[in-house]
Amino acid sequence: MTAVTIYDVAREAGVSIKTVSRVLNKEPNVRGATREKVQRAAEALGYHPSLFARSLAGSRSHVIAAFVDAALTIDHWRGERTTDYLTRVQLGATLECREAGYHFMLELVDHDPLTVSREIRNVLGALKPDGALLTPPSSDDPVVLALLAEAGVPYVRLGAESPGGGGLRLHMDDAGAAAALTEHLIGLGHRRIGFIMGDAHHAASLRRLAGFRDAMARHGLDLPESLVQPGDFTFQSGVVSTRALLALPQPPTAIIASNDDMALGCLAAMGDVGLTAPRDLSVAGFDDSNSGRASRPPLTTIRQPLVELAAMGVRALISGEVGTGADRDVSALPFALQARASTGPAPGAAVSDGG
Amino acid sequence: MTAVTIYDVAREAGVSIKTVSRVLNKEPNVRGATREKVQRAAEALGYHPSLFARSLAGSRSHVIAAFVDAALTIDHWRGERTTDYLTRVQLGATLECREAGYHFMLELVDHDPLTVSREIRNVLGALKPDGALLTPPSSDDPVVLALLAEAGVPYVRLGAESPGGGGLRLHMDDAGAAAALTEHLIGLGHRRIGFIMGDAHHAASLRRLAGFRDAMARHGLDLPESLVQPGDFTFQSGVVSTRALLALPQPPTAIIASNDDMALGCLAAMGDVGLTAPRDLSVAGFDDSNSGRASRPPLTTIRQPLVELAAMGVRALISGEVGTGADRDVSALPFALQARASTGPAPGAAVSDGG
DNA sequence: GTGAAAGCGCTAACAC
DNA sequence: GTGTTAGCGCTTTCAC
Numbered sequence: 001m002t003a004v005t006i007y008d009v010a011r012e013a014g015v016s017i018k019t020v021s022r023v024l025n026k027e028p029n030v031r032g033a034t035r036e037k038v039q040r041a042a043e044a045l046g047y048h049p050s051l052f053a054r055s056l057a058g059s060r061s062h063v064i065a066a067f068v069d070a071a072l073t074i075d076h077w078r079g080e081r082t083t084d085y086l087t088r089v090q091l092g093a094t095l096e097c098r099e100a101g102y103h104f105m106l107e108l109v110d111h112d113p114l115t116v117s118r119e120i121r122n123v124l125g126a127l128k129p130d131g132a133l134l135t136p137p138s139s140d141d142p143v144v145l146a147l148l149a150e151a152g153v154p155y156v157r158l159g160a161e162s163p164g165g166g167g168l169r170l171h172m173d174d175a176g177a178a179a180a181l182t183e184h185l186i187g188l189g190h191r192r193i194g195f196i197m198g199d200a201h202h203a204a205s206l207r208r209l210a211g212f213r214d215a216m217a218r219h220g221l222d223l224p225e226s227l228v229q230p231g232d233f234t235f236q237s238g239v240v241s242t243r244a245l246l247a248l249p250q251p252p253t254a255i256i257a258s259n260d261d262m263a264l265g266c267l268a269a270m271g272d273v274g275l276t277a278p279r280d281l282s283v284a285g286f287d288d289s290n291s292g293r294a295s296r297p298p299l300t301t302i303r304q305p306l307v308e309l310a311a312m313g314v315r316a317l318i319s320g321e322v323g324t325g326a327d328r329d330v331s332a333l334p335f336a337l338q339a340r341a342s343t344g345p346a347p348g349a350a351v352s353d354g355g
Numbered sequence: 356m357t358a359v360t361i362y363d364v365a366r367e368a369g370v371s372i373k374t375v376s377r378v379l380n381k382e383p384n385v386r387g388a389t390r391e392k393v394q395r396a397a398e399a400l401g402y403h404p405s406l407f408a409r410s411l412a413g414s415r416s417h418v419i420a421a422f423v424d425a426a427l428t429i430d431h432w433r434g435e436r437t438t439d440y441l442t443r444v445q446l447g448a449t450l451e452c453r454e455a456g457y458h459f460m461l462e463l464v465d466h467d468p469l470t471v472s473r474e475i476r477n478v479l480g481a482l483k484p485d486g487a488l489l490t491p492p493s494s495d496d497p498v499v500l501a502l503l504a505e506a507g508v509p510y511v512r513l514g515a516e517s518p519g520g521g522g523l524r525l526h527m528d529d530a531g532a533a534a535a536l537t538e539h540l541i542g543l544g545h546r547r548i549g550f551i552m553g554d555a556h557h558a559a560s561l562r563r564l565a566g567f568r569d570a571m572a573r574h575g576l577d578l579p580e581s582l583v584q585p586g587d588f589t590f591q592s593g594v595v596s597t598r599a600l601l602a603l604p605q606p607p608t609a610i611i612a613s614n615d616d617m618a619l620g621c622l623a624a625m626g627d628v629g630l631t632a633p634r635d636l637s638v639a640g641f642d643d644s645n646s647g648r649a650s651r652p653p654l655t656t657i658r659q660p661l662v663e664l665a666a667m668g669v670r671a672l673i674s675g676e677v678g679t680g681a682d683r684d685v686s687a688l689p690f691a692l693q694a695r696a697s698t699g700p701a702p703g704a705a706v707s708d709g710g
Numbered sequence: 711g712t713g714a715a716a717g718c719g720c721t722a723a724c725a726c
Numbered sequence: 727g728t729g730t731t732a733g734c735g736c737t738t739t740c741a742c
Binding site: 003004046047048049050051052053055056061070073074076077083084085086087088090091094095098103104105106107108121122124125126127128290291293294295296307 | 358359401402403404405406407408410411416425428429431432438439440441442443445446449450453458459460461462463476477479480481482483645646648649650651662
């Protein structure tokens with residue numbers, strides 16, 4: 001069971017190992033006939049090049065690494081509320097890597113300032129990845145970014161907040177998604193729509209609010225400031241802000257919360273005062289969380305294109321279009337509005353499609 | 356930014372590279388003083404050994420690979436019902452690998468019989484993993500098992516159904532978990548408990564049923580056959596079997612479904628006839644699924660120790676205790692009973708702790 | 711206890 | 727178009 005090497009293939013095909021290498025790497029300067037001969041030999045022998053040898057000898061490692069916060073992941077596993085965020089990122093990244101003959105390695109890093117530097121250096125030294133995919137909060141950790149830049153490893157920052165950190169910043173079109181949600185509600189006849197913000201420290205919160213405002217303005221709808229309530233992405237803040245909205249002289253007929261957790265808080269607050277969605281009030285969220293999907297009624301929400309985001313990031317890394325010094329920001333990524341039972345026609349309003 | 360190598364450390368420490376290698380690999384035959392000198396030098400230079408060089412030169416690759424079904428994972432991503440199964444397996448495996456200086460690589464494999472062999476060989480050839488972690492359905496795929504055995508790669512089969520496939524089979528103590536659920540209900544005063552089986556083709560279904568029967572018998576409770584209904588793990592089969600149970604002359608006061616999906620079907624069927632859990636009927640499931648957690652009422656269920664299972668598997672692989680020819684079966688793994696609101700005191704029964 | 715030499719299976723720079 | 731020669735950074739064998 002000793003492995004088949006490039007020498008075996010070369011011998012079988014009657015060429016030099018360099019020619020085999022050329023064929024494998026799709027390099028030019030090989031005659032069609034020779035190429036075929038080599039491919040047949042490789043196939044016949046069941047040859048599979050060693051990642052280790054290729055990476056050690058060559059200038060590329062054929063490895064893309066993701067840096068994921070260990071504490072967060074462990075918390076998530078221990079806690080009641082779980083998501084499949086990682087699974088989806090991994091899937092997109094792995095599929096894209098496989099396509100390109102790359103390997104994807106997920107590395108957990110401790111964001112303790114005392115150890116993060118050692119850990120990152122360790123991964124970088126051991127793997128020499130051709131690119132790094134960062135998820136929050138790594139995607140905003142200046143230490144991580146600096147280490148990657150120093151090592152000359154191009155990186156993609158998923159869901160990153162801060163601009164100017166170098167690399168490629170990739171995120172959903174939050175404003176567009178908020179606008180889509182708003183228009184979905186307007187289409188259902190709603191005119192007074194409340195909005196619960198996410199944590200104001202998150203750039204996404206501001207983008208979502210902006211998208212909401214824009215859509216309202218575009219449709220000539222009035223938006224008194226009292227209809228926009230603060231929040232911090234927690235269930236509890238959803239409860240509090242919903243109470244505030246319901247206490248208004250003219251309460252809204254629909255509420256958009258900046259994430260599903262707050263939207264669930266919204267449903268809970270409604271239940272407390274005997275209100276039901278969507279009969280009395282429509283509710284929408286963001287994230288397409290598992291709990292939002294399983295709630296009663298299930299939440300109308302926005303699904304982040306995480307798989308596509310990760311795949312796109314890996315593609316940019318492998319194709320080399322990210323480069324070390326780049327600082328780009330791409331947000332025009334498709335999102336999916338998941339219309340479910342938590343939103344419905346405005347009370348007493350005829351649903352109109354065109355006006 | 357040229358990397359620090361073993362030569363740099365050797366020079367800095369004033370020893371040969373072989374000595375550095377010895378220290379790094381915790382081999383014997385190095386004096387304490389020399390060892391320290393080398394460690395200091397490595398630390399000072401920020402040395403991190405190259406995985407590629409180590410794996411290429413040595414007999415171990417320091418890589419543990421997981422083989423995961425691509426189609427299933429993609430379906431799961433696309434579908435409405437998602438789980439964090441993979442995330443949890445990955446977490447346990449990655450943490451354990453990190454501890455031992457290993458790297459964990461997740462590989463998606465297509466279970467198409469035409470391609471599976473090529474894909475597995477490819478991974479095996481490229482990575483030469485020191486061990487493989489298999490998740491369903493790979494853990495029962497005879498082709499996968501045969502290829503691994505042929506390549507001499509030890510493997511651990513998570514949630515595997517069929518015995519005799521070699522390697523180490525690791526699964527939750529299903530019988531114990533079913534018994535725990537049963538005793539939880541008995542403790543709440545229930546005496547007539549219905550059971551909805553999982554797909555009879557799954558060994559876990561039979562183990563769960565056996566655990567239920569045992570617990571009932573141990574407590575001297577009568578168990579007419581009509582209280583055990585068939586099922587196939589789908590929501591719909593939960594609905595059907597619940598109707599059958601409710602139609603009995605003496606319906607049960609509690610129902611254990613062999614997974615959460617069926618338990619949710621159970622709740623739905625109850626709702627149809629105006630019954631509420633746990634007031635009219637207690638309901639419990641298995642899996643600790645996201646939807647079971649978010650349902651109303653949230654389900655009492657059994658949480659599989661997936662993180663621990665994966666970690667244990669990796670540990671067995673790295674320590675070498677699995678070996679190529681082994682065929683062991685370990686099921687005595689801890690599970691966690693999650694008592695939630697779907698189970699409560701039996702109607703009209705005083706809750707007793709001791710009798 | 712420590713070191714020198716060989717080589718793991720490839721790619722990179724050059725010859726031809 | 728194709729082959730030759732060096733390494734990549736380690737572990738392995740075996741000598742001392």
